Amino acid sequence: MHNNTNAPAPGLTIGVTGLNAHDNPGPGIAVIRSLKDAYGESVKIIGLAYESLEPGIYMDGMVDKTYQIPYPSAGSAALLERLESIHEKEQLDLIIPNFDSELYNFIRIAGHLAGIGIKTFLPTHAQLAARDKINLGNFGSKHNFKVPEFSLLNNINDISNAAEQLNYPLVIKGRFYEAQIVNNTEAAKKVFYELSAKWGLPVIAQEYIPGTEINVAGLGDGSGKAISVVPMRKLYITDKGKAWAGITIEDTELVQLGQQFCSALHWKGGFELELMKDSAGNLYLLEVNPRFPAWVYLTAAAGQNQPAALVKMALGEQVEPHTQYTTGKMFIRYSWDEIVDISKFQQFSAFGELSNKNE
Amino acid sequence: MKIKSNIAISETGFIFNPATGDSFSANAMAAGMLAAIKKGDTAEQVKQEILQKYDVKPETLEHDWEDLLLQLKAANLLDA
Numbered sequence: 001m002h003n004n005t006n007a008p009a010p011g012l013t014i015g016v017t018g019l020n021a022h023d024n025p026g027p028g029i030a031v032i033r034s035l036k037d038a039y040g041e042s043v044k045i046i047g048l049a050y051e052s053l054e055p056g057i058y059m060d061g062m063v064d065k066t067y068q069i070p071y072p073s074a075g076s077a078a079l080l081e082r083l084e085s086i087h088e089k090e091q092l093d094l095i096i097p098n099f100d101s102e103l104y105n106f107i108r109i110a111g112h113l114a115g116i117g118i119k120t121f122l123p124t125h126a127q128l129a130a131r132d133k134i135n136l137g138n139f140g141s142k143h144n145f146k147v148p149e150f151s152l153l154n155n156i157n158d159i160s161n162a163a164e165q166l167n168y169p170l171v172i173k174g175r176f177y178e179a180q181i182v183n184n185t186e187a188a189k190k191v192f193y194e195l196s197a198k199w200g201l202p203v204i205a206q207e208y209i210p211g212t213e214i215n216v217a218g219l220g221d222g223s224g225k226a227i228s229v230v231p232m233r234k235l236y237i238t239d240k241g242k243a244w245a246g247i248t249i250e251d252t253e254l255v256q257l258g259q260q261f262c263s264a265l266h267w268k269g270g271f272e273l274e275l276m277k278d279s280a281g282n283l284y285l286l287e288v289n290p291r292f293p294a295w296v297y298l299t300a301a302a303g304q305n306q307p308a309a310l311v312k313m314a315l316g317e318q319v320e321p322h323t324q325y326t327t328g329k330m331f332i333r334y335s336w337d338e339i340v341d342i343s344k345f346q347q348f349s350a351f352g353e354l355s356n357k358n359e
Numbered sequence: 360m361k362i363k364s365n366i367a368i369s370e371t372g373f374i375f376n377p378a379t380g381d382s383f384s385a386n387a388m389a390a391g392m393l394a395a396i397k398k399g400d401t402a403e404q405v406k407q408e409i410l411q412k413y414d415v416k417p418e419t420l421e422h423d424w425e426d427l428l429l430q431l432k433a434a435n436l437l438d439a
Contacts, residue, residue, distance in 0.1 A: 212379070233379065233380035235380065246380075247380040248380075249377060249378060249379060249380045250365065250377040250378050251378055327377040328367075328375055328377055328380075
């Protein structure tokens with residue numbers, strides 16, 4: 001299916017990160033799939049991967065060529081240097097970063113990238129910080145979002161204070177990713193150590209709100225307008241809390257929340273609101289992810305292709321806000337064993353690049 | 360009793376609430392009753408039709424009707 005309404009110029013080369021299509025997937029493959037819906041085969045996809053076992057590297061129907069890029073901890077200078085070298089070979093038109101943890105660096109070098117002809121469509125550092133987990137309470141009170149109570153854990157002793165304030169069960173969340181529900185101090189300590197080792201400090205303890213999990217995928221134009229807002233109810237949730245199946249739902253309150261978010265921060269780029277609806281119908285904002293969700297292809301399937309709209313705006317086109325989407329459109333994720341010859345793995349591991357096309 | 364206007368009921372008895380994403384399966388009898396209610400028949404009209412069509416005692420129908428009502432309420436398919 002090609003959604004070619006207002007089809008963009010052909011022949012684009014777009015760099016995409018987040019090729020880790022595993023059980024806690026990055027959004028890269030869903031973004032690429034959305035772009036292919038809009039552009040067909042005229043778009044060249046350059047994968048940007050951190051690790052040689054990111055499945056997207058080897059998916060030749062999705063990614064034309066993949067380059068390894070340095071981890072965010074290496075800093076923005078290392079990232080820029082690598083991207084400049086990739087750009088010399090590929091003449092990238094645009095990069096769509098899809099990881100929370102890499103956004104800081106990408107925003108930092110966005111000006112340099114623009115200078116060499118690579119467009120991005122990203123929020124500012126201030127916007128990024130405003131929706132950060134550790135600032136979500138302030139964000140909620142300032143902009144009228146209901147946010148669960150939370151407490152920051154900078155060391156193991158902070159757990160008892162948090163538990164006293166919020167009571168068990170608690171949701172213990174990593175600085176960037178992952179969350180677990182815990183019912184006692186021992187479990188909280190274990191998760192604290194796990195998540196702080198993985199994602200750094202602070203770890204966040206959040207009040208547990210029982211209810212229905214709903215996510216909203218959105219795209220802001222940077223002027224306060226929401227170009228697209230699509231709400232999805234999770235139908236099947238993995239042990240990592242990820243939606244393995246979901247369905248678009250009709251709820252003007254949810255659409256308004258997405259619009260309210262864009263208006264509050266003048267958000268530029270993709271985003272995801274993670275919400276919990278309690279039995280009284282109250283909507284709690286649990287988290288704001290500063291990029292497209294891994295289920296973003298559902299937005300394309302429901303009639304609002306958010307990655308394609310982002311590309312158009314990044315290229316300077318005017319995009320009017322979408323007003324309609326199909327409700328009752330479902331996604332059901334599945335796993336797939338991609339068979340890969342060792343030579344491809346070796347090629348990427350040794351040289352940091354792999355083409356899926358005959359060159 | 361009024362079923363929410365946005366609720367979709369298929370001929371096969373599949374019920375979908377687009378506001379919540381919930382879906383349900385109704386048996387042929389319940390699906391027929393829901394379709395009649397959705398098109399505007401009153402509860403009394405629906406019950407009368409069932410009594411004429413099927414060999415069922417009024418008190419049994421009344422009991423099953425109340426049961427259906429409770430299920431529809433619990434499933435959030437009725438207008439408040």
